[in-house]
Amino acid sequence: MAEAIYPRILHARLRGQLSYRASFLLDCLAQAVAQGGEVVVILVLFNRVTALGGFSVDEVLLVYALASTAFGLSDLFAGQLNALPAYIREGTFDVLLLRPLGTLPQVMVSDLPLKRIGRVFTGLVVLGYALPHNDVVWTPWSVGLLVVTPVAGSVIFSGIWVVACSVCFWLVDGQELANTVTYGSNTFTSYPISVYSGWLRRLMAFVVPGAFVAYYPALALLDKPDPLGGPGWLGWVGPVVAVLVAGLAGLVWKTAVRHYRGTGS
Known part of the structure; x- marks a missing residue:
């Protein structure tokens, strides 16, 4: 089956990267340190304030x-x-269309830079600190929520990435616009949404559903009322939002590909 090709492609990519272990470890360390710089920003902020949007420093770290x-x-x-804009400009995307494989999976497995594990490592280290420093009531439900939340959040982010990058089929040089949404969402979700103004909060929390990545799940884990007055059940619907975002992203991608006319048009 065609789907069996994807694991082989990923295996080849991973084997190539792990051939140079010292370089791989240094790249991972660099990614972890860069991500850790955002933690330093949070700690510096709390040298000036005692709470941020109704959250303590340990709650913000969560x-x-x-x-x-x-x-x-x-x-x-x-x-x-x-890399999609380069694929479109150079005609590489036309090659993907000729293969009996889905275009989106082909782009996603075109590279798997393991050095980005450093970002995940930093997040897990901060999570390991934040959990025992907050009053989390541990139940089977809260444990399940803790496990599912990063996975659902990654699906939401990936869906946002797909939708944002799909604009490049119409605007070949639209990468900066896409980066504003994708990396902007990362910055937005790193803080409680209660610190943002009304229009930005509505846009990045609900139109771009960043609030369901970390804010609402954190409230559920902390058993903390939403400072904005939202209902408590919002902390538990992240997986549902992830499924909806994934479905929308797939629809947008298929629509964009159908409108693609190639570099010769």
């Missing part, structure tokens, strides 16, 4: 850890979509 881990996973598997 939000950051969930968002960072989810984005790291998404960047690992969907970050290759940043």
